[in-house]
Amino acid sequence: MKEKENVKNNIEVWEDIVSIKDLVMSLIICSVTTFVAYILAPNEPPKPLFFGLTGAIIGFIISSIFIKPKRIFIETNEEN
Known part of the structure; x- marks a missing residue:
């Protein structure tokens, strides 16, 4: 159930999944500091x-401090 909620709150940008809330927040921060x-x-x-x-x-530096990545890396041992 939680996966379905996460899918609704995320979009794909440049082949990466991004939270809509975090994306909008970073756009606002960067726009304000630039202006x-x-x-x-x-x-x-x-x-x-x-x-x-x-x-x-x-603005990019501020966004990168306040918005943390949410990636989870899973390492697998596969031998070819």
């Missing part, structure tokens, strides 16, 4: 671009 960094940038080209990219990297 804030872009807004805080001086209005001299190309500084807004670099500030925005830095904000995206900061």
Whole structure:
């Protein structure tokens, strides 16, 4: 029963299963940090671009800290 609930809450992205809640949370975090960094940038080209990219990297780091992977690796001993 629990597997069916997990399937409903997950989607496939780039051949990997992802929780919809975690995906939306990371998209929000990255979008907010990118937008804030872009807004805080001086209005001299190309500084807004670099500030925005830095904000995206900061959002990625924050997301990777708060959202932990849920993979389970099973090691099998199979000989060919």
